[in-house]
Amino acid sequence: MKKHQKTIWGGIVSAVPLAVLELVIPDRLVDIALITLAVLLPIGLALVIWGTAVKNRWGVNLEAVDCARCHMRVPQIRKPRSFRQMLWGGAICNRCGCEMDKWGRSVTT
Ligand SMILES: [Zn+2]
Numbered sequence: 449m450k451k452h453q454k455t456i457w458g459g460i461v462s463a464v465p466l467a468v469l470e471l472v473i474p475d476r477l478v479d480i481a482l483i484t485l486a487v488l489l490p491i492g493l494a495l496v497i498w499g500t501a502v503k504n505r506w507g508v509n510l511e512a513v514d515c516a517r518c519h520m521r522v523p524q525i526r527k528p529r530s531f532r533q534m535l536w537g538g539a540i541c542n543r544c545g546c547e548m549d550k551w552g553r554s555v556t557t
Contacts, residue, residue, distance in 0.1 A: 496508055505537075509550045522542075
């Protein structure tokens with residue numbers, strides 16, 4: 449096969465999955481998905497920035513925290529022990545069992 453033939457075939461082969469995708473997913477659905485993303489992304493970003501500033505559950509805490517009760521450092525990488533922890537972060541102290549949020553504040557459950 450000559451070189452230019454190869455590039456033509458390459459173009460056809462790579463265009464096929466795209467064409468199939470366009471047939472499977474209707475244009476309107478793609479539009480809705482894009483609009484939803486365009487609306488939700490800035491909202492999510494704003495929530496994270498605001499949450500980090502006021503230290504609520506939406507925020508991101510990259511700093512290590514100490515236990516609210518016994519001041520032992522909590523490991524930064526840990527397994528979530530509840531659904532709430534999985535969703536919003538937080539930890540349970542290995543030494544005293546105090547449950548805290550991701551900002552190291554004690555959580556009363
Ligand atoms: Zn503790």
